[in-house]
Amino acid sequence: MIDVRLSGDDLDLSTCYDFVQDPACGGIALFVGAIRNHNQGEEVTHLEFSSYDGMALKEMRKIAEAASEDYGLAKVALHHRKGELKIGDVAVIIAVSSPHRKAAFEGCAYVIDELKKHVPIWKKEFRADGTHWLNARP
């Protein structure tokens, strides 16, 4: 079972945790990605996510489905923020449940790694030295 969301509102850890609960699963791994106050040595004041929502949700579902199959996960929740964020705000939450904790950790790490490679969401940082779309330039 999979729950993917792309939300303009604050993400909620308990919502993701509750979704993946399963009486047959002893292990739940979660990852929370938050906005840091610095990047590449520069102070970050806030940032903005731009997203191609329809495709982003499809890609997120594909990744969650692949993780479920490849790691034998019971349930996967994958929630991503969009719009404007400030330092400390949560950008992404991933929760996965599995009968085995090693699979839970590996499946959770797979989801965040793949999300960062393939999901059409773009981060614009507002820093002291200007604004930057991350990864965009050579």
Add this chain to the structure above:
Amino acid sequence: MIDVRLSGDDLDLSTCYDFVQDPACGGIALFVGAIRNHNQGEEVTHLEFSSYDGMALKEMRKIAEAASEDYGLAKVALHHRKGELKIGDVAVIIAVSSPHRKAAFEGCAYVIDELKKHVPIWKKEFRADGTHWLNARP
């Protein structure tokens, strides 16, 4: 910074998450170990933890300190239940924060692996086929 607890009351995910928050850390990895409804093919009805509390807390702190050093974690929360638990109850919660997500995942996995090897807490399962102290017999 480290927070270790051994508690007779329900563990709380938000408490662990809040403890490890850090504006310099983009990645928080969490693990929740819950009581499964089966083990080794047998249905589990409930279970009981016995613990050597003073030593357990010392060992938990040692593991959290080693994880902080070896994986460069900013903060570690490690909470374990004691006493009687039923199916679905949370036995352990680990939360770690790090500037880098790979270190967060690996540090979190290290903590649960080491806890299961060294911390003097013992699980007695009540199953259809009797009661068992896990791992105790050859």
Add this chain to the structure above:
Amino acid sequence: MSVTYQVQTFAAARELLGSPVSITLPRGAKARDLRQQLLVDFPALATLKDFAIARNEAYALPGEILEAGDELVIIPPVSGG
């Protein structure tokens, strides 16, 4: 015979080109042809580290043949998470 496609942009590509942009290609053109023509018509795209083409909300393989009515999007390097 040629077809004119509207191509949407996001993020760094939108800042470079605005959105949407129009591209005219021979009928039967493939995703790789669209990518090449975009670089010809909009040389500013070369300042991106890279970009992909999405067709109907999925990454297009270079050999995919485009059809009229396709939803086409320039995908600069992503940076979510």
Add this chain to the structure above:
Amino acid sequence: MSVTYQVQTFAAARELLGSPVSITLPRGAKARDLRQQLLVDFPALATLKDFAIARNEAYALPGEILEAGDELVIIPPVSGG
């Protein structure tokens, strides 16, 4: 000269032996001597897969010398988490 130690038990060891148990060892005995004497005095301990000795709330190395007043505990294989 000999010393009598009280050794605490937990979990499977407590079910086998009760708690605490008394063990008398020569002065200067080491943790490994305690472990061996426990197996002699309480053969039921051999039904455990394994056990360790904790001394003053830490795992004792086999060569550690015991002192009167030490807090000593039999640690069966742990199963937390």
